[in-house]
Amino acid sequence: GEDVEQSLFLSVREGDSSVINCTYTDSSSTYLYWYKQEPGAGLQLLTYIFSNMDMKQDQRLTVLLNKKDKHLSLRIADTQTGDSAIYFCAETNNQGGKLIFGQGTELSVKP
Amino acid sequence: NAGVMQNPRHLVRRRGQEARLRCSPMKGHSHVYWYRQLPEEGLKFMVYLQKENIIDESGMPKERFSAEFPKEGPSILRIQQVVRGDSAAYFCASSPSTSGRGEQYFGPGTRLTVT
Numbered sequence: 001g002e003d004v005e006q007s008l009f010l011s012v013r014e015g016d017s018s019v020i021n022c023t024y025t026d027s028s029s030t031y032l033y034w035y036k037q038e039p040g041a042g043l044q045l046l047t048y049i050f051s052n053m054d055m056k057q058d059q060r061l062t063v064l065l066n067k068k069d070k071h072l073s074l075r076i077a078d079t080q081t082g083d084s085a086i087y088f089c090a091e092t093n094n095q096g097g098k099l100i101f102g103q104g105t106e107l108s109v110k111p
Numbered sequence: 112n113a114g115v116m117q118n119p120r121h122l123v124r125r126r127g128q129e130a131r132l133r134c135s136p137m138k139g140h141s142h143v144y145w146y147r148q149l150p151e152e153g154l155k156f157m158v159y160l161q162k163e164n165i166i167d168e169s170g171m172p173k174e175r176f177s178a179e180f181p182k183e184g185p186s187i188l189r190i191q192q193v194v195r196g197d198s199a200a201y202f203c204a205s206s207p208s209t210s211g212r213g214e215q216y217f218g219p220g221t222r223l224t225v226t
Binding site for chain 2: 004030031033035041042043044045048088090092097098099100101102103104
């Protein structure tokens with residue numbers, strides 16, 4: 001069935017790069033997403049990538065997709081304390097349908 | 112452009128009572144999704160609706176839970192006879208019908224506590 005896995009915690013120092021990893025099982029995934037959740041808040045869509053792409057860059061964010069290995073990563077350059085949050089990877093295998101989420105990676109940024 | 116709105120933000124119910132959660136999608140969005148987040152877990156899909164239609168309810172518990180998205184007004188997620196295990200954050204998301212990317216925009220959530 002569909003499954004999305006993420007490591008639970010990541011700790012980095014301010015100014016370093018953060019890399020959050022995600023693996024998924026559904027080979028028919030069409031879009032993959034990264035969402036950010038701050039404490040007590042909803043989910044903020046950060047970026048997405050279509051399955052026929054292997055990289056997408058948006059300011060400090062770089063998304064890499066290895067479709068063969070079903071591996072997705074989010075790199076945050078020059079990580080700031082304001083980046084501390086839970087990051088969720090999600091995928092969908094059809095347009096307009098349900099998202100399947102990973103369990104989230106808690107990013108802690110230390111000054 | 113106002114984002115997805117949910118109310119109430121916090122809801123406390125005693126076991127056996129009913130909970131009604133409301134969601135107003137972003138302007139111009141006709142697709143609504145409900146997700147549940149249990150403590151320290153990811154979001155789990157519950158139901159996908161368009162105006163007056165349930166498109167996919169594969170994530171809805173078979174009993175006590177129902178959802179609607181009427182022609183006028185917000186989408187409602189209704190939980191009858193709540194139990195402690197229903198305590199969770201319930202998130203609504205919306206997307207525009209013309210989006211080929213399927214991106215969903217989330218509301219702030221309703222945190223339900225069953226005592």
